[in-house]
Amino acid sequence: MRTATTAAARRRTRNLVLAAIAGVGVAVWVFPVLWGLLTSFKTERDVLAYPPAVFFTPTLANYREVLFGASSILPNLWSSFVVATAATALTMLFAIPAAYALGRLRYPYKRASGFYVLVTQMLPPVGLIIPYYLVLQKIGALDTYVGLAVIYLTFALPFAIWLMVSYFEDVPLEMEEAALLDRAGRMRALWHVILPQVRGGIAVTTIFVFLNAWNEFLFAVVLGGNRVRTVTVAMFNFISVEQTQWAKVAAGAMLAMLPVILIGIFAQRHIVKGLTVGAVKGGGRR
Amino acid sequence: MTAAARPARSLAAQERRFALALLAPALVVLLLTTTAPLVYLAWTSLNRIDLAMPWLSGFAGVDNYAKMGSDPRFWNSLLLTAVYTASTVVLQVILGLSLALLVLQIPRGQGALRIAAILPIVLAPVVVGLFWRTLVLAPDFGLVDMTTRALGLGSHNWLGDPQLALISVIAIHTWQWTPFAFLVLLASLATLPPDVYEAARLDRASAWQRFVHITLPLLRPAIVMVVILRTMTALSAFAAIFAATGGGPGSATEILNLYAYRTSFTELNLGYGSSLAVVLLAITLAISFLMFRLRRAR
Structure with a gap:
């Protein structure tokens, strides 16, 4: 009885660790792109903030500039x-x-x-x-x-x-x-x-x-x-x-x-x- | 008269004519867009073509090739090409295989992983290079620099320091293309027969033994294929490095592709650029023939 529960618990921990490692792998692929998406809604000033601004007022100014500005x-x-x-x-x-x-x-x-x-x-x-x-x-x-x-x-x-x-x-x-x-x-x-x-x-x-x-x-x-x-x-x-x-x-x-x-x-x-x-x-x- | 009653030979002749009619247009296009330019390239590589000093242009024999021997930038670019190709291919296979083995153990969520893996593959290399140059690797504000600063490892000029720049462009290429190795190897792992593993488990083979004696040999064709394709991509890598470092600082990330490009279109020396391009093509073709031969020998 006890051995069965510990085995189950061990399997659960193992799965969690595996999922965490795979999750890191995925994050490495997705994060730069998500970061780019986030950055595209920042003002140029917010981009250069350190520590990075997680909460900021999103702006569409960049998209407006990129689509309709001087170098559209x-x-x-x-x-x-x-x-x-x-x-x-x-x-x-x-x-x-x-x-x-x-x-x-x-x-x-x-x-x-x-x-x-x-x-x-x-x-x-x-x-x-x-x-x-x-x-x-x-x-x-x-x-x-x-x-x-x-x-x-x-x-x-x-x-x-x-x-x-x-x-x-x-x-x-x-x-x-x-x-x-x-x-x-x-x-x-x-x-x-x-x-x-x-x-x-x-x-x-x-x-x-x-x-x-x-x-x-x-x-x-x-x-x-x-x-x-x-x-x-x-x-x-x-x-x-x-x-x-x-x-x-x-x-x-x-x-x-x-x-x-x-x-x-x-x-x-x-x-x-x-x-x-x-x-x-x-x-x-x- | 039905088709079946027709003499077999005329049917075969008819098939042959039909095949050639379908194939000819594509072959002509390929001849005109790949083979004819190659012949022309061979000719221009024997000429001096300097757009900055056009009056000096003319037949030069093998001068361009002779010049390579004493051109340190050429030998540097060859060395960098070898380092870049070997390291990115090895990294992609090892990381891709490890991740595929891991993910196979996870009961759920493989679909989400697959979509995440596709993301870098579909992006234009030039955009990837720019992204890394600005958002990821820029001193002070890039993701990597923020991380190293937070960890107390200090700020570094990831693309400005010669050695770090080489590591960086290798990392960029590995980032973009490891998902490919991962996806292919994951797909092949899923097709391996489960009963072999069952038998091995009954024989009390350890996980490592199962990996070395069962998984690796069964996976070999897939791994060889990944190595071939990744080598081809690495040998024609251009846009990501161009966007991230432009081959610099100095010539620290100037693989043969970048050197041929810079010589031709920055320094406008198309003659010497042509001879470098010929060397690049010769190397690529030699390596691909070698690899296909190895593969067939299996």
């Missing part, structure tokens, strides 16, 4: 939206047919073409930025939406192809065969039978490509300019050599990251799959 990020949010949407649409247009071929059809040099797509996914962006800059400069496409959206294909397309392949592979083979026996042409089978089966995969891939394009910084800062200035570049609006306007930086960051945070929570079940897919395919079965 509204045009930048628009730039990001246009570039990310265009890049995503282009990417999906090329990725879906290619992924279907790679995942489902038999053709010569299939392994080699899959491997080529995988290799292009691994190229570090800094390694490619110089030719992009020189070429876009030569054809007058620096600081244009088209230039940036097309360049975004370099990292978005290989990723989207491999993610879509994994969804095409999950479609039962019989569905396809039945559709072909039904005298439907291949194109019609793909459009009417296969694509509806991978709707979910298309949605997830679209979300991921958009997220990556929205967050991109290097290409945007080098290949953009005054006209096409994405929100990741505009984060530096409130930082200068003389002074950093902390609360404004925090408010701008919150606005810029709101879409991706919502996407992250909304698509959380798919995040792990989206992040691992390239390596699983490339190193595994193929």
Whole structure:
């Protein structure tokens, strides 16, 4: 009787300790972001208070300044939206047919073409930025939406192809065969039978490509300019050599990251799959 | 005539044509946006292209590559790349695995943990870098500095001191990407067969023995995959460091990515920048081929 209660008590303590350690881990991830949220509602004076002000009069002045002030990020949010949407649409247009071929059809040099797509996914962006800059400069496409959206294909397309392949592979083979026996042409089978089966995969891939394009910084800062200035570049609006306007930086960051945070929570079940897919395919079965 | 009655060979030929038609547009795009730029990069790396002194531009042979040998900043950036990549990958795997093992023992609340873990992953690295530079690491007012001051450890210039700056950028990268290792390893741990553990428990294997002899071997593919992906991310790391330190102070956090960028777009020496980019690409590809080979050898 006594031993049973002590064992139960010990288990309870153990669970508590475990939960506490895990809680610290989570706090480390969440706290900086929550702190940023809190800071975005402080006046610049409250930000610099020590000890930090836990109770303060919240203000919306930072958001007002960031949205409607002299260095408003509204045009930048628009730039990001246009570039990310265009890049995503282009990417999906090329990725879906290619992924279907790679995942489902038999053709010569299939392994080699899959491997080529995988290799292009691994190229570090800094390694490619110089030719992009020189070429876009030569054809007058620096600081244009088209230039940036097309360049975004370099990292978005290989990723989207491999993610879509994994969804095409999950479609039962019989569905396809039945559709072909039904005298439907291949194109019609793909459009009417296969694509509806991978709707979910298309949605997830679209979300991921958009997220990556929205967050991109290097290409945007080098290949953009005054006209096409994405929100990741505009984060530096409130930082200068003389002074950093902390609360404004925090408010701008919150606005810029709101879409991706919502996407992250909304698509959380798919995040792990989206992040691992390239390596699983490339190193595994193929 | 039904499809089944058609000769098998023409059906295969038809499939082949269809596959190529679907694949060709994407392959052409990739050729134009990745492979052609690489060829062009190889060419520019053999030229002197100095936007600050354009009259000096011209073919330079292997001059740019020869210059690297005696360029201390290049060797420093290589060393920093190795330190940065190795330390962030090791930290992420160890911390991610420990946390995943812990969380598996907790009966409830895993869902909340998963959402918390996704938060850093979806943030733009440039925003993460700025956040740390201002709210977390700034002297006097940053979270970390307030903590060390409260603990009596004093105030430090976390991004201004060369050694601390390197530790800081490693911490930033680890903060952002450990959740990835955690989520993947947690998912793999959940798929391990419970009966093996039951048998081991009956054999009175200790928790440590169970970990070393059962969990680790079963988890190996997942760990290898995490290492490969994390290495690739670390090798292309740019925005977070750019935002937090810009590669400085001096060149204390100037990994090869930052050095190639600064050479090209701050010092406007695109020729030498190109040769640095070629080295970066060669290293990345060599490491990924090596890792995939190791993985296949299993």
